[in-house]
Amino acid sequence: MSTTVETATEVRPFQVEFRKEQIDDLRRRIAATRWTSNELDESQGVQLAMLQALARYWANDYDFGRVEERLNALPQFTTEIDGLEIHFIHVKSDHENALPLIITHGWPGSVIEMLEVIGPLTDPTAHRGDAADAFDVVIPSLPGYGFSAEPTEVGWDPARTAEAWAELMDRLGYTRYVAQGGDQGAGVTDAMARQAPDGLLGVHFNFLDAAPRELLMAALNFRLAFSDEDRAQFGKFTGIFMRGYLTEMGEHPQTIGYSIVDSPVGLAAWMLDHDADSYEKISRAFLDGTPSGGLTRDHVLDNITLYWLTGTGTSAARLYWENSRAVTAALKHAPPHVSLPVAFTVFPGEIFQAPRHWVKKAYHDLIYFNEVDKGGHFAAWEEPELFASEMRAAFKPLRDGGRSS
Amino acid sequence: MSTVETATEIRPFHIEIPEEQMDDLRRRIAATRLPTKELVEDRSQGVQLATIRELARYWATDYDWRKVEAKLNALPQFTTEIDGVEIHFIHVRSTYENALPLIMTHGWPGSVIELLETVGPLTDPTAHGGEAEDAFDLVLPSVPGYGFSAEPTELGWWAGRVAQAWPELMRRLGYTRYVAQGGDVGAAITDAMGRLAPEGLIGVHTNLFVPALGGTMPTDTEQERAAAEQIAVFRATGFGYFLEMATRPQTIGYALLDSPLALAAWMLDHDTDSYYKISRAFVDGQPSGNLTRDHILDNVTLYWLTGTGASAARSYWESGQATAKSAGQAPPPMNLPFGFTTFPGEIWKTPRSWVEKAYPNVIYFNEVDEGGHFAAWEEPELFSAEIQAAFKSLRNGSS
Numbered sequence: 193m194s195t196t197v198e199t200a201t202e203v204r205p206f207q208v209e210f211r212k213e214q215i216d217d218l219r220r221r222i223a224a225t226r227w228t229s230n231e232l233d234e235s236q237g238v239q240l241a242m243l244q245a246l247a248r249y250w251a252n253d254y255d256f257g258r259v260e261e262r263l264n265a266l267p268q269f270t271t272e273i274d275g276l277e278i279h280f281i282h283v284k285s286d287h288e289n290a291l292p293l294i295i296t297h298g299w300p301g302s303v304i305e306m307l308e309v310i311g312p313l314t315d316p317t318a319h320r321g322d323a324a325d326a327f328d329v330v331i332p333s334l335p336g337y338g339f340s341a342e343p344t345e346v347g348w349d350p351a352r353t354a355e356a357w358a359e360l361m362d363r364l365g366y367t368r369y370v371a372q373g374g375d376q377g378a379g380v381t382d383a384m385a386r387q388a389p390d391g392l393l394g395v396h397f398n399f400l401d402a403a404p405r406e407l408l409m410a411a412l413n414f415r416l417a418f419s420d421e422d423r424a425q426f427g428k429f430t431g432i433f434m435r436g437y438l439t440e441m442g443e444h445p446q447t448i449g450y451s452i453v454d455s456p457v458g459l460a461a462w463m464l465d466h467d468a469d470s471y472e473k474i475s476r477a478f479l480d481g482t483p484s485g486g487l488t489r490d491h492v493l494d495n496i497t498l499y500w501l502t503g504t505g506t507s508a509a510r511l512y513w514e515n516s517r518a519v520t521a522a523l524k525h526a527p528p529h530v531s532l533p534v535a536f537t538v539f540p541g542e543i544f545q546a547p548r549h550w551v552k553k554a555y556h557d558l559i560y561f562n563e564v565d566k567g568g569h570f571a572a573w574e575e576p577e578l579f580a581s582e583m584r585a586a587f588k589p590l591r592d593g594g595r596s597s
Numbered sequence: 598m599s600t601v602e603t604a605t606e607i608r609p610f611h612i613e614i615p616e617e618q619m620d621d622l623r624r625r626i627a628a629t630r631l632p633t634k635e636l637v638e639d640r641s642q643g644v645q646l647a648t649i650r651e652l653a654r655y656w657a658t659d660y661d662w663r664k665v666e667a668k669l670n671a672l673p674q675f676t677t678e679i680d681g682v683e684i685h686f687i688h689v690r691s692t693y694e695n696a697l698p699l700i701m702t703h704g705w706p707g708s709v710i711e712l713l714e715t716v717g718p719l720t721d722p723t724a725h726g727g728e729a730e731d732a733f734d735l736v737l738p739s740v741p742g743y744g745f746s747a748e749p750t751e752l753g754w755w756a757g758r759v760a761q762a763w764p765e766l767m768r769r770l771g772y773t774r775y776v777a778q779g780g781d782v783g784a785a786i787t788d789a790m791g792r793l794a795p796e797g798l799i800g801v802h803t804n805l806f807v808p809a810l811g812g813t814m815p816t817d818t819e820q821e822r823a824a825a826e827q828i829a830v831f832r833a834t835g836f837g838y839f840l841e842m843a844t845r846p847q848t849i850g851y852a853l854l855d856s857p858l859a860l861a862a863w864m865l866d867h868d869t870d871s872y873y874k875i876s877r878a879f880v881d882g883q884p885s886g887n888l889t890r891d892h893i894l895d896n897v898t899l900y901w902l903t904g905t906g907a908s909a910a911r912s913y914w915e916s917g918q919a920t921a922k923s924a925g926q927a928p929p930p931m932n933l934p935f936g937f938t939t940f941p942g943e944i945w946k947t948p949r950s951w952v953e954k955a956y957p958n959v960i961y962f963n964e965v966d967e968g969g970h971f972a973a974w975e976e977p978e979l980f981s982a983e984i985q986a987a988f989k990s991l992r993n994g995s996s
Binding site for chain 2: 225226227228229231232233235236237238239240243342343344345346434435436437439440441442443444445446447448449450451452453454455457458459460461462465503505506507510513
């Protein structure tokens with residue numbers, strides 16, 4: 193830790209600024225891509241026609257000023273926590289009694305996935321909501337992602353990030369707040385709920401990423417229920433562990449790191465090959481011009497361009513290595529149970545649709561559970577209005593005057 | 598394939614890479630954007646930055662592709678179309694009479710490059726401390742999708758299909774009694790050939806124990822438990838490359854075609870033993886046997902110049918599909934004479950008991966004290982001596 197506490201805890205305004213040479217270099221590399229031959233089967237991965245359409249749009253039509261403009265239009269800051277410079281967006285609502293909310297993105301995401309929920313959450317009256325539903329929103333970049341610094345030592349697992357987030361909220365003066373996350377953000381948010389720092393009132397997930405022992409018990413609970421639905425979801429859930437991207441980043445992030453830092457199309461392919469639902473949607477955005485909700489060509493490229501220009505492909509991948517070590521450790525020494533209130537939304541395109549009784553088994557105080565009819569793994573990105581309305585409904589009981597006060 | 602004569606024709610082959618391709622490669626190496634250093638001091642996060650930095654430096658400044666190009670061109674090389682795919686192969690006949698024809702198949706991330714140093718000892722044994730009666734006529738094909746063989750343009754080229762193409766190649770070359778050898782992917786192909794037992798194939802030798810990839814093996818003895826533990830460690834810590842190529846060869850293929858250092862890193866990250874040996878060759882200038890900087894880069898450069906990173910990866914996808922289809926079914930038995938050599942640095946040290954359980958007709962088993970996964974590449978003389986010993990009993994007059 194820094195010796196001068198005052199400097200270390202300072203919160204400094206932040207502006208994104210990319211150099212023109214960086215963008216020219218990226219354009220040149222895209223144009224100079226050496227392409228592979230056509231895949232022989234669509235199951236072999238990101239398809240050539242799709243990636244070539246993406247590269248064409250990226251090099252010729254995409255506005256490289258977008259990331260800067262979109263981010264710099266928002267109040268951004270950095271502050272050093274636990275030795276790492278953390279970047280975050282912080283938008284306060286104009287409404288009194290807004291509930292502070294910290295939202296954590298996942299992989300292959302960034303704060304970019306969360307930009308469109310800021311309006312509905314902080315300014316609900318402009319988005320078919322009530323002033324009573326307003327949030328103050330804090331959206332940090334995970335360590336090693338985007339404009340946060342990358343860890344220079346091992347140990348930045350979700351639990352350590354969770355401690356940093358509590359410190360961040362404390363530094364911002366919030367004494368009563370809630371937290372939300374999907375994907376890797378669900379891991380961080382789950383860890384926050386287990387640590388139950390002062391001020392954290394409750395959490396919401398759109399991905400079930402409970403501690404491994406509890407998740408396993410929840411999933412194996414199908415032996416009691418044993419419905420077709422349980423079996424179907426269990427199959428989808430275990431399928432995650434047969435994915436190459438997860439195994440490779442969990443074992444050897446440095447090796448894949450050379451690919452995703454040196455080749456723009458290599459990076460794009462690696463990021464798009466996440467889950468079948470989002471891949472098909474993004475593919476349609478590029479090939480047919482029919483995006484699904486907020487998953488437009490520009491939005492998808494904003495995120496990939498952010499990874500490229502910050503050069504964070506490798507450091508982001510290392511989170512999976514940390515995670516894999518943390519999961520192994522948690523199997524030996526189970527973390528504390530979550531006693532805080534938990535809310536959960538099931539999006540239909542998510543990798544698996546966690547049945548209610550799984551979630552209830554993993555988190556005993558389930559205050560909200562809803563299955564919606566639109567959106568997938570990148571729920572906030574794809575369906576920001578629906579996502580925001582889920583936040584309003586989920587956290588309503590925790591507001592002043594609600595059940596916990 | 599309307600004219601059969603043209604299709605089965607065997608044409609001489611010569612490599613000549615245009616200088617622009619070499620310039621482009623050097624430019625790309627020089628322009629590489631490297632990640633930050635891994636956060637550990639060993640291989641546990643993957644290929645280390647110091648290794649890749651030194652490899653990149655040597656590749657761009659000191660390495661000379663023209664040497665290996667000349668070496669390949671000094672050998673008789675040919676292509677011929679089999680089952681719709683143009684197959685490249687090296688074919689060196691021994692000057693000795695009664696030489697035993699041998700078809701040897703490379704693996705991934707290998708190519709014919711890994712087998713080059715065995716050509717002398719196998720075809721000209723007397724110049725390498727061996728006997729004239731141990732001579733082989735040698736056929737070294739490039740697997741479809743690898744090196745100078747064409748890449749398949751349709752599905753279905755799993756090891757079992759390559760195993761059907763190789764006997765056709767041997768037939769075209771006029772061989773009626775021959776043996777086959779392979780390690781890694783080449784072992785899978787050779788194992789499949791043995792199970793097909795085509796006319797003329799009289800025995801096989803492998804240096805990777807293929808049956809352990811398909812199912813669990815007994816763990817009754819200390820040696821068996823040790824080998825099973827090595828397989829478990831590999832599956833738990835070094836399996837990402839395998840799973841990615843078996844499920845998403847196209848996705849990883851983009852970077853392998855577009856970034857020389859991505860390709861090099863992906864190819865170096867195979868097994869712990871060979872990784873550290875290769876890393877030492879670059880970082881400390883201390884190669885293990887024949888795994889020198891130049892030889893490693895010959896192979897990586899071959900993948901780069903032929904642009905075969907994705908097509909080679911697809912062979913894992915084909916294997917994955919074939920494994921899924923045959924799940925629960927035992928493969929056809931392998932009754933041909935079988936030889937096996939256990940090299941100490943291989944991913945797991947196969948015990949004799951496993952070999953005898955999986956192959957009823959074991960004619961040779963040996964454990965040697967040097968060499969690893971790339972046995973022919975690393976220890977070509979020792980490897981050649983193993984091949985000579987393994988097949989001795991199958992030669993004319995002795996069986």
